Amino acid sequence: MSNSHMAPLEPLLPDQAGREVTVPRSEQWDICSQGSGRPYRIFVAVPVEAAPPAGHPVIYVLDANSTFGTLVETVRAQSRARVKTGVDPAVVVGIGYPTDAPFDPARFYDFTLPVPAEELPPHPRGDTWPEMGGAEAFSRFIEEELKPAIERKLPIDRSRQAIIGHSLGGLCVLQMLFTRPEAFRTYIAGSPSIHWNRPFIREAGARFLARMQQEHADIHVMIAVGEREQGHSSRMTENARELAERLAAVSPSGVRTAFYEFAGEGHISLLPVLMSHAARYALTSPSKSD
Secondary structure, eight states: OOOTTSOOOOOSSOSSOOOOOOOTTEEEEEEEOTTTOOEEEEEEEOOSSOOOTTOEEEEEEESHHHHHHHHHHHHHHHHHTHHHHOBOOOEEEEEEOSSSSSOOTHHHHHTOOOOOGGGSOOOTTSOOOOOOOOHHHHHHIIIIIIHHHHHHHSOEEEEEEEEEEETHHHHHHHHHHHHOTTSOSEEEEESOOGGGGHHHHHHHHHHHHHHHHHSOOOEEEEEEEEGGGTTOTTOHHHHHHHHHHHHHTTGGGTEEEEEEEETTOOTTTHHHHHHHHHHHHHHBOGGGOO
């Protein structure tokens, strides 16, 4: 049939600007810590499902400007089929910065403890590293300001709280595990920058292990790296594997540790894979977990 007399179709995409894409059921606020005065952008996603009697599980994720959307959609997709996946719906709280960039230099301060300049790794471009050493204040912000604020807004199951960090964020997660093991049930560290403060991880880790040998805990730890990180001068993979082996020694005390090396992934490409496995690791229904 000839279409020579058909009216021209409207353009598929109108000339006027489209609406900005948003993450459903999510909000964000730019705030300043009352304790430190440092600025943050806080992202919160709430599941469509009603909260169970104990409240929703919650995952806190660092570097939220680059990780929040991926984690929210991962949790939403997996929990939608929870009969098959075992993954429960959860509140996702992202801790980021008031910027549209995926990463902000402020993370160097928030995720690190004080380290002598001569012990820092060389900057890849020969520059000076940003200011560092604020991890203790950042941990207090999470525990004393952010978590209470979230719990005032939403019904949260305090027995099912998780935190995820990658790279320096992974180092931050490990620092919290060793200094505040009661803060979360699940600690997930992707490609943790252990080389940034190896003495602290060694010494604080030893104190943590000694403490756990005297106590019974319910702590889950996931450490993950990408296959392509093997052989890097930072010993990213080797350090992570060695730490996971040390933590496995206290499994009889209730500290469960899982180590993953994801095939074909590098330091940055690991992120979406990490979010997928983290959702399952942190949110699998207790009745379906080992």
